[in-house]
Amino acid sequence: METIITRFPPSPTGYLHVGGARTALFNWLYARQNHGKFVLRIEDTDTVRSTQASVDAIFDAMRWLELDWDEGPYFQTQRFDIYRTYLQKLLDSGDAYYCTCSPEDVEAMRQKAMATGAKPKYDGRCRERGLPPSPNAVIRFKSPLSGTTVVEDVIKGNIVFQNREQDDFVICRSDGTPTYNFVVVVDDITMGINTIIRGDDHVMNTPKQILLYKALKAPLPVFGHVPMVLGKDKARLSKRHGAMSVTAYRDMGFLPDAFLNYLARLGWSHGDQEFFTRQELIEKFSLKNIGRSPGVFDVDKLTALNADHIRATPVGQLAPRVLPFMRQKGYDAADDAYLVGVIGTLHARSKTLVEMADGAHFYYREDVRPYDEKAARKFLKPAVAPVLTMLAEALEALPDLAEKTQEAAFKQVMEKAGLGFGKIAQPVRVALTGTSVSPGIFEMIAVLGKARVLARLKAAGEYIQSLEST
């Protein structure tokens, strides 16, 4: 069987956006599943809009998503000589010709056509003139005047185009640089790309490209056009929908596998399954299960899926991923046993890594004061001071802080104070964390360790005393 070779060809005119990431993912999955090759190609022929910063941003995003490529990155700007060769082939075979009509002339043709209600296109006036190369001439492709070109789309099915709708499009500008539809075809032919999965916005280019493949006598690749990703208002995703850049999702605390899982499920399905590991995606992905209608990007669902992935990830593996967020908050955290313990108490209650870092505040602050005002007022009342003291003593006497051991200590205090656990837990929680929301008391104490716990209980006692004296 032929080796599957797919590609992802972003143009470096901005960051990698959500839609682009999804087509990259689909191509990557398909290549990986078939033990084929995934090629990265930078389409930078628009020298005005292309920037190195964008190239870097794209690599950065691909690396974060861990979508590795087997070949490339190729840069189109370094391949002009190849394009030149293929241009000459078309000229030689008579499938292309020089045209000296100025942009203004062509524009006039469009206006005229529009006026008569016809489709705006170049009228082919230089088609049979056999013009020689000249400084201001462009090269146009000699498109068939009749017949049909059918795109056999693996996602959408057959799409038929009338050749008469096509005009003789420019394949080489007057400045000598080749245009998009031409370079893409040459690249895909020379790179051996046999499977092209790309966005819906390219369907109209496909008949042009197929014509080029035929003129170049090259075998056609398999085409598949995936529907667009839309924003909440059902309009194409754009800046006004907020985060479009893939790396923005990294910064919001999403896991790459969760992001990929979400992207895959947006437009593709495998029965009712929602959660997929990266490996499952590779195994179960299939072109035939890609839907034909556009989908709306939903952060809430991404977030829910992210929570599932966080929970499914062993705490040890989560540590290096949360660390940057901890540091960003100024916590002196390290990838150590303490952090693993911290994550253990937080990972079932965090939907994102940012939330996890937020929830870890009390683990990395020596003093949790000032207390949350409402929490302190409600729970750190005079009556609880002796209870906190008793608890501190009981805890101090313990040989270790295993949850079982702690339970006995708490039971002892509960009996002495004549209070239920519920009455003791909240004050302790405030004393330990400064707030009324946190992981479970026992697990928290086990992670914090005796020294921090005793100090905080003592501090809370002092706080209550200071209230009484005023």
Place this chain on the structure above:
RNA sequence: GGUCCCAUCGUCUAGCGGUUCAGGACGCCGGCCUCUCACGCCGGUAACACGGGUUCGAAUCCCGUUGGGAUCACCA
């Protein structure tokens, strides 16, 4: 406007002529669990755009309407 594509709960979707007065997930609303918050569990809300056909039978096939999207460059 021309050309092309699309159309199941608010959203992502399952469904590929009958076993579905349509299943799952997110969201939302109840409840349970419970030391708070979560997790988890249970239950509820909510859809086949419309109109014609074809067929014994249609969410599933065909046509039309409507609605959305894409594209019409010497951008990619």
